[in-house]
Amino acid sequence: MTERAGVAIIGAGLAGCLLACYLARRGERVTLYERRADPRLTGAERGRSINLALSERGLDALRRIGLDGKVLADALPMRGRMIHGFEGGLDFQPYSACGDRAINSISRGALNNVLLDAAQALPGVEVRFEHRLVRLDPATARLWFDTPAGEVRAGAEVVLGTDGAGSAVRGDLLRHRCTTERLDFLDYGYKELTIPAVAGEFALDPRALHIWPRGRSMMIALPNPDRSFTCTLFWPNSGMRSFASLGSPAAIERYFGEQYPDVVPLLRDLVAEYQQNPVGLLGTVHCAPWQAHGRVGLLGDAAHAIVPFYGQGANCAFEDVVVLDRCLDRAGGDWVEALPLFERGRRADTEAIAEMALANFVEMRDKVASPVFKLARRIEHALERALPGRYVSRYELVSFSTTPYSEVRRRVRTQHRVLAAAGLAVTLGAAGAVSPLWRHR
Numbered sequence: 001m002t003e004r005a006g007v008a009i010i011g012a013g014l015a016g017c018l019l020a021c022y023l024a025r026r027g028e029r030v031t032l033y034e035r036r037a038d039p040r041l042t043g044a045e046r047g048r049s050i051n052l053a054l055s056e057r058g059l060d061a062l063r064r065i066g067l068d069g070k071v072l073a074d075a076l077p078m079r080g081r082m083i084h085g086f087e088g089g090l091d092f093q094p095y096s097a098c099g100d101r102a103i104n105s106i107s108r109g110a111l112n113n114v115l116l117d118a119a120q121a122l123p124g125v126e127v128r129f130e131h132r133l134v135r136l137d138p139a140t141a142r143l144w145f146d147t148p149a150g151e152v153r154a155g156a157e158v159v160l161g162t163d164g165a166g167s168a169v170r171g172d173l174l175r176h177r178c179t180t181e182r183l184d185f186l187d188y189g190y191k192e193l194t195i196p197a198v199a200g201e202f203a204l205d206p207r208a209l210h211i212w213p214r215g216r217s218m219m220i221a222l223p224n225p226d227r228s229f230t231c232t233l234f235w236p237n238s239g240m241r242s243f244a245s246l247g248s249p250a251a252i253e254r255y256f257g258e259q260y261p262d263v264v265p266l267l268r269d270l271v272a273e274y275q276q277n278p279v280g281l282l283g284t285v286h287c288a289p290w291q292a293h294g295r296v297g298l299l300g301d302a303a304h305a306i307v308p309f310y311g312q313g314a315n316c317a318f319e320d321v322v323v324l325d326r327c328l329d330r331a332g333g334d335w336v337e338a339l340p341l342f343e344r345g346r347r348a349d350t351e352a353i354a355e356m357a358l359a360n361f362v363e364m365r366d367k368v369a370s371p372v373f374k375l376a377r378r379i380e381h382a383l384e385r386a387l388p389g390r391y392v393s394r395y396e397l398v399s400f401s402t403t404p405y406s407e408v409r410r411r412v413r414t415q416h417r418v419l420a421a422a423g424l425a426v427t428l429g430a431a432g433a434v435s436p437l438w439r440h441r
């Protein structure tokens with residue numbers, strides 16, 4: 001049995017470790033509890049995405065504590081989308097108007113390890129692995145953990161839940177009627193496959209995020225430092241052409257041959273991986289409020305998990321940490337004031353990115369291959385070059401800036417309204433110029 005006051009962070013994943021670093025810098029005593037064994041000794045847990053795209057918001061949070069360089073050392077910059085057509089044709093679409101901005105493919109495990117090392121190196125931070133939170137009393141901040149040595153109890157002044165989409169902290173807030181939640185699951189799931197290196201080299205261009213848009217479904221691939229690619233299938237869970245409908249080796253090979261013919265020769269263990277790898281859930285967590293009694297709070301996926309189609313879940317979780325740090329500054333370190341302040345300032349932004357992430361699924365799986373979409377992107381990039389700083393695309397604002405997500409949504413709507421009005425004016429002007437001719441006919 002152990003007792004330690006200070007701040008208890010539940011979950012030493014991406015948000016929890018970064019949060020520990022930020023709080024330790026403020027002079028807080030932090031105990032980080034993690035259900036897994038130390039991943040630096042046992043390797044990363046399977047069943048989560050192997051790599052993820054880190055962009056400006058995440059990098060900004062790392063930069064503020066001097067960790068960006070270390071994380072970026074192993075990153076693979078992806079400057080655009082490489083669209084794979086049915087016939088194997090390729091179309092590269094840069095992310096930014098200038099063509100040189102990139103999102104970064106990072107190993108989730110390596111990123112988590114850098115953050116764990118950084119947190120553990122700070123005075124005042126203690127990490128306890130193999131401590132699974134099983135019960136929390138929100139009013140007293142008493143904690144109960146399941147460990148290999150049996151039940152362990154602890155206490156804290158403040159408890160912060162960064163324990164992911166299936167948060168146990170959120171579960172206990174619910175049980176004590178301190179919060180409400182709504183889980184919106186998609187009818188889609190995800191499964192990962194591997195494209196190994198070919199003769200020690202990348203089998204596809206590593207400078208792009210690869211997409212096989214197929215209307216109702218899609219596959220994407222991100223490069224890894226070992227020169228492999230991790231492919232992720234985003235398919236319907238049930239019905240025709242779904243995870244449920246495909247089981248036998250022959251059916252798997254036939255379907256991949258039809259849908260992704262260019263990549264079949266590269267997926268060396270296709271059937272075995274397809275049959276063995278799990279199908280992950282995809283959904284959005286809506287929960288309110290995110291805090292109780294000014295002493296228990298939720299951050300990251302525990303508060304607002306989103307679907308991964310904008311590559312923003314981890315970026316948003318990192319940004320949460322920066323925003324909470326600012327709230328603590330404003331509240332003079334008083335948690336009772338800071339936690340509600342954080343929620344008031346942050347909720348509109350997390351709702352905005354949740355909505356934009358869902359909309360981006362349709363764009364990625366369907367629209368990116370259409371000639372109309374491609375033309376619209378070219379016009380958008382031309383406008384960005386012609387009106388620097390005045391017209392900025394949604395992708396640019398989400399991925400390459402720290403403009404609050406809710407402001408991104410507002411700004412993009414205004415830009416689209418102005419463009420539509422300008423388009424209408426041009427059309428009417430052209431019609432006005434043409435109509436006399438019609439009259440003379």
Ligand code: FAD
Pocket residue numbers: 010011012013014015016033034035036049051052053054131132133134162163164165167168190232280299300301302306308310311312313314315316317
């Ligand atoms: P997590 O990373 O889930 O960490 C939670 C931690 O809490 C874990 O270590 C877990 O073991 C621990 N824990 C859980 N329960 C307990 C308990 N009871 N007691 C103690 N510890 C516990 N985001 C991006 O920014 N870019 C991307 O490209 C991207 N791609 C993605 C692709 C896929 C397929 C998926 C599913 C997600 C993707 N995301 C991406 C989202 C990103 O993974 C999450 O938003 C991010 O991991 C959230 O971090 P977190 O620390 O809040 O939660």
